[in-house]
Amino acid sequence: KAGVTQTPRYLIKTRGQQVTLSCSPISGHRSVSWYQQTPGQGLQFLFEYFSETQRNKGNFPGRFSGRQFSNSRSEMNVSTLELGDSALYLCASSSTTSGVYEQYFGPGTRLTVT
Amino acid sequence: QKEVEQNSGPLSVPEGAIASLNCTYSDRGSQSFFWYRQYSGKSPELIMFIYSNGDKEDGRFTAQLNKASQYVSLLIRDSQPSDSATYLCAVNSHSARQLTFGSGTQLTVLP
Numbered sequence: 001k002a003g004v005t006q007t008p009r010y011l012i013k014t015r016g017q018q019v020t021l022s023c024s025p026i027s028g029h030r031s032v033s034w035y036q037q038t039p040g041q042g043l044q045f046l047f048e049y050f051s052e053t054q055r056n057k058g059n060f061p062g063r064f065s066g067r068q069f070s071n072s073r074s075e076m077n078v079s080t081l082e083l084g085d086s087a088l089y090l091c092a093s094s095s096t097t098s099g100v101y102e103q104y105f106g107p108g109t110r111l112t113v114t
Numbered sequence: 115q116k117e118v119e120q121n122s123g124p125l126s127v128p129e130g131a132i133a134s135l136n137c138t139y140s141d142r143g144s145q146s147f148f149w150y151r152q153y154s155g156k157s158p159e160l161i162m163f164i165y166s167n168g169d170k171e172d173g174r175f176t177a178q179l180n181k182a183s184q185y186v187s188l189l190i191r192d193s194q195p196s197d198s199a200t201y202l203c204a205v206n207s208h209s210a211r212q213l214t215f216g217s218g219t220q221l222t223v224l225p
Contacts (some may be wrong), residue, residue: 002214020147031211033211033212033213041219042215042216042217043158043202043215045214046215048211050211055211056211056212058212079151088157090157090158092213096210099170100146100163100165100206101146101206101211101213102148102160102163103148103160103204103213104160105150105157105158105160106157107156107157
């Protein structure tokens with residue numbers, strides 16, 4: 001099976017702009033989660049989508065939003081970018097076939113805000 | 115108190131030795147425990163998970179879980195330089211469809 005794919009891999013934006021990141025989960029996986037990783041805060045949960053519905057949300061401002069499509073592909077959007085939004089954004093595709101909530105990460109999108 | 119705590123390291127071990135990585139968690143409702151490996155500049159890679167008390171072995175890796183002590187560890191036997199990475203502990207509670215990560219332990223295996 002192909003793994004989780006994320007596009008673009010690298011992005012440079014200016015403060016105040018908005019950005020959209022895309023994620024395609026592993027085939028057959030219906031849950032997609034998004035995380036932000038920074039050196040100072042580590043891996044922090046943004047939100048989780050399942051069957052086009054947001055099931056869970058972390059403690060991030062409303063500037064961070066997401067959606068999921070019927071084919072399970074997901075996008076996240078960050079509006080009014082701030083310098084502190086510079087981070088590695090990771091998408092994770094989840095399976096519970098083993099009875100355990102296993103998450104597999106994509107390669108990430110490295111966002112730099114200048 | 116952080117929900118998932120790990121020693122940040124760095125932890126250095128000689129090639130061929132056993133590397134021991136530790137993790138404690140605060141939520142007694144936690145049910146599944148995961149170890150991820152993250153090479154510099156890469157995304158986390160799932161190594162193994164455990165949900166029952168005791169040991170679980172997979173090749174050179176052994177995960178150990180003690181729910182009473184709220185403690186999970188990862189042992190890497192016959193450590194290789196290619197094992198040099200940051201190891202992330204993650205916890206999933208029954209009620210939350212999300213993983214809570216520790217800050218990671220940086221491991222260096224010296225040739």
